[in-house]
Amino acid sequence: MSQSPSTDPAMAWEMALIARVSEYGIFRLTDAGIVATWNPGAARISGYDAAEIIGKHFSVFHAAEDRQAGVPEAMLQSAREHGHCEAEAWRLRKDGSRFWANVLVIPLSAPDGSLSGFANIVRDVTDKRLAHEAVLESERNFRLLVQGVTDYALFMLSPEGIVTNWNVGAARIKGYEADEIVGTHLRWFYTPEDAAKGLPERGLEIAAREGRFEAEGWRVRKDGSRFWANAIIDAIRDEHGELVGFAKITRDVTERKIAQEQLEKARAALLQSQKMEAIGKLTGGVAHDFNNVLQVLRGNLELLERRHRDSWSRERLEKAIEATEQGATLASQLLAFGRRQALQPAVVNLAVMLRNMNDMLRRALGEMIQVETVVSGGLWNTLVDPNHLENVVLNLAINSRDAMPRGGQLTLELSNTTLDSHYHALPDDVAEGQYVLLAITDTGTGMPPEVMEHAFEPYFSTKAEGEGTGLGLSMAYGFVKQSRGHMRIYSEVEHGTTVKIYLPRSTEEVVEPEPLPMPRVPGGSETILVVEDDKRVQSTVIEMLTDLGYVVLKADDAQGAMVIIRSGARIDLLFSDVVMPGPMRSTEMAKMAVRVLPGLKVLFTSGYTQNAIVHGGRLDPGVHLLSKPYSREQLARKIRRMLAHRPGSVRPAARSAPNAGAPQVSILVVDDDAASREAVSELLSQMGYAVREAGNLECALRELSESVQILVTDIALPDGSGIELARIALQRVPTLKVIFASGTEAPPAHDVGFEFASVRKPFSAEQLRDLIESARTGA
Incomplete structure (x- = not known):
């Protein structure tokens, strides 16, 4: 360090120490701020040699903006006033670069106490400053990140x-x-x-x-x-x-929670649907064998009843027959649950139905249950099988009665409603639209959620053993679903239960059915071929038919039946079980038999209707079926109805035709199912009509002529639609009358653009005849 020579040893030692310090810049300023001394540390930090800086004002280390602001002078003044001045700020090196400096300015006094200058100590703390700024930047970025x-x-x-x-x-x-x-x-x-x-x-x-x-x-x-x-x-x-x-x-994550809940509900609904479908198939198989057993029991009991007329025997036989009827009801309920029963829907107003049930409900429920019926104004009509619906209402009412052992109130409420996307958890198998709502509410014991989950399953019951079959709700559920409706249960323990039944609205008018007379049906003398593989059922039905006066032939299977048919024996009616052993199906046998014997009538019987002649829970058109178990009276009436007015030759004339003497009505029957078509044609021929047949749209148009007065056609044909066939036929024969005979609902007349009548398969001979006569007479 360059300095004035001194003879003071202490001063010389201090000066030597300062000269060795390289981490700090230590130098002296005059009272005017001129650099007077310079150590190696100052030279290292600032880049100036002693010769370059001594004699210059220390403001040379300050940036231009600081000099203009008077920062150097202010630091010296602060040191004078306060005995020191310490600061950190940016300073300049010789090459113009900046560094962050820690600066301490201390005033120096002369021996007389006057100000002789200043000691200036500078340290380069740029690394510390940069580290601090990095921390500040990191904190700022983190704060922005968190806030963003x-x-x-x-x-x-x-x-x-x-x-x-x-x-x-x-x-x-x-x-x-x-x-x-x-x-x-x-x-x-x-x-x-x-x-x-x-x-x-x-x-x-x-x-x-x-x-x-x-x-x-x-x-x-x-x-x-x-x-x-x-x-x-x-x-x-x-x-x-x-x-x-x-x-x-x-x-x-509310949206995720809702999505998960909806997915779980969908999975549960799918599992429930699969489970119910499996149970439904099982019930069908059980019903088939069970009804065969019941048929043997009922047939033999009725035969015994005709032989034993004393009061003691009659009383016990009546009880046994009543038990078989209860068994048949159970089988019917199983089929209802499985949606495999043949329904006969009609347009009804449920308010009228409930009003007609009032007395029956009060008798069934007893005096301890108060029954209240509430009907909203302007109630819509619905299309439903009224007989089955009455059974559903009665079963649900009895369930409610059992849930109120100490009495209570049962409320039946009817109203109009609409099911749409706003309806909570609308199942996939329920169509949006207008419905008639029947709500049955009791004030009983209610059901916990784990019970409600299984409420529609057959044989599930919370009642004590022997107090119920567990089929009431399952039968109701199956019937409502088969009626294209919807059913839900709302229940709370100790507060009661509400069962809501939604049935689709019908815009058609209610037609009050006329009561049919029920005369006693006699037997006959015709020949009947019984085809039945179950020996017990076969012997029973043979004895019943023999007792009715018929000549009876028998066969154990389809092949045996065809041998008898081809033998030339006179046969008036073929009475066959649907499910037969062997390679030949009963329906094939029936088709061959009719070809061999053109006037032959065919009646099927079965303990389970979901088979070759029933599809979608509805009997194929033109097919006659007597479901097991049947009574002697039912068998006699069915056979007599089929054999009445039997023609000598099938086409075109009929012996004892109901409209004999009048010009024959020409009818074209169109159905792709040959057995169904032939059966309907046979039926119409018996009635005295001239019948033509076709199996598809193309053949029907070839058979169509000006002489055809009535078209009876299925809606679903293999090469088109029965509706399209009718539309083309009406263009050719404008006076033609159209009757749709189909297993599906016919569309409204305003949708197809022409007038027509319709009958839902399965239909009776009387239904078809009435439609034809109405079309013929214009009634």
């Missing part, structure tokens, strides 16, 4: 669970601004019931013990609404491992 997250609530908690900061995401999700929530406890966001259970404190305790806690649950927003939250609490510890607080991350 809007999908997550990110905030800190004290060790006690007090909110200490709050991000924008927390404000958006929870609805609170930072100044509203900082300083409050975590439990503020929990539902009252969860807070009462101590869940907030438990979460903090687990996080403090294990380092992390994660859970999902309902949380509360500022406006009181609830949302499903995924929450994570992380413990924050210092370098000594002491707990200093918690980091809390919360996300609103």
Whole structure:
């Protein structure tokens, strides 16, 4: 360091020490701020050699803006006034680069006490400054990051669970601004019931013990609404491992929660549907064998009843026959549950039906049950099988009675309703539209959720053994579904149950059915071929028919029956079970038999209708079926009806035709099922009509001529639609009358553009004849 020579040893030692310091710039300024001395440290830091800087003002180290602001002079003045001046600021090196300097200015006094100058100590702390700025930048970026997250609530908690900061995401999700929530406890966001259970404190305790806690649950927003939250609490510890607080991350996952619940409901509905379908198939198989057994029992009991006429025997036989009827009812209920029964729907007004049931319901329920019926004004009509619906209402009412052993109230309520996308959890198999709602409500014991889950399953019952079959609700459910309706149960333990039945609205007018006379049906002398593989059933039916006066032939299978048919024996009616052993099916046998004997009548019997002659729960058109078990009276009436007015030759004339003497009516029958077509044609020929047949649309158009007066056609044809066939036929023969005979519902007349009549398969001979006569006469 360059300096004035001195003879003071102490001063010389200090000067030598300063000259050796390279980490600090240590130099002296005159009282005017001129550099007077310079050490190696100052040279290293600033880049100036002693010769270059001594004699210059120390403001040369300051930036231009600082010089203009008078910073150098202000530092010297501050040192004079306060005995020192310390600061950190940017300074300039010789090459113009900047460095962050820690500067200390100390005033120096002369021996007489006057100011002789200043000592200036400078240290380059740029690395420290840059590190500090990096920390500040990192904190700033982190703060921006946290505040920029809007999908997550990110905030800190004290060790006690007090909110200490709050991000924008927390404000958006929870609805609170930072100044509203900082300083409050975590439990503020929990539902009252969860807070009462101590869940907030438990979460903090687990996080403090294990380092992390994660859970999902309902949380509360500022406006009181609830949302499903995924929450994570992380413990924050210092370098000594002491707990200093918690980091809390919360996300609103309500949409995911709802989606999961809907998926679970859909899966449950699918499993329930599959289970119900499997049970339905099982019930069909059981019904077939069960009805065969019941047929043997009933037939033999009725035969015994005709032989034993004393009161003691008659009383017991009547009880046994009544038991077989109860068994048949059980089988019918099983088929109803499986949606495999043949329905005969009609347009009805349920208010009239309930009114007609009042007396029956009151007798069935007893005096302890008060029955109230509420009907909304302007009630719509519905298309439903009224007889089956009455059974459903009666079964549900009896269930309600059993749920009210000490009495109560049963309310039957009818109203109009619409099922659409706003209806909660509308099942996939329920169509949107207008429905008539029948609600049956009791004040009974109710059902818990686990019972309601199985309520529609057959044989599921909560009643004591012997107090119910467990088929009431399952039968009702199957019937409503087969009627294209919907059914739901609402129940609460000790408060009662409501069963809601939704039946599709019908815009058609109600037609009151005329009561049919029920005369006693006699037997006959015709020849009947019985084809039955079950020996017990075969012997029973043979004896019943013999007792009615008929000549009876028998065969054990289809092949044996065809041998008898081809033998030339006179046969008036073929009475065959549907399910037969061997390679030949009963329907094939019937077709061959009719070809061999053109005037032959065919009557099928079966213990289960879901087979070769029944599809979709409805009997194929033109096919006659007597379901097992049947009574002697039912058998006699059915056979007599089929053999009445039997023509000598099938086509075109009929012996004893009901409209003999009048010009024959020409009818074209169109059906792709040969057996069905031939059966309907035979039936019409018996009635005295001239019949033509066709198996498809193309053949029907070839058979069509001006002489054809009535077209009886199925709607579904292999090469087109029966509706399209009728439309073309009417263009050719404008006076033609059209009757749709189909297993599906016919569309409204205004949709197809022409007038027609329709009959739903299965139909009776009387139904078809009445439609034809109405069409012929224009009635």
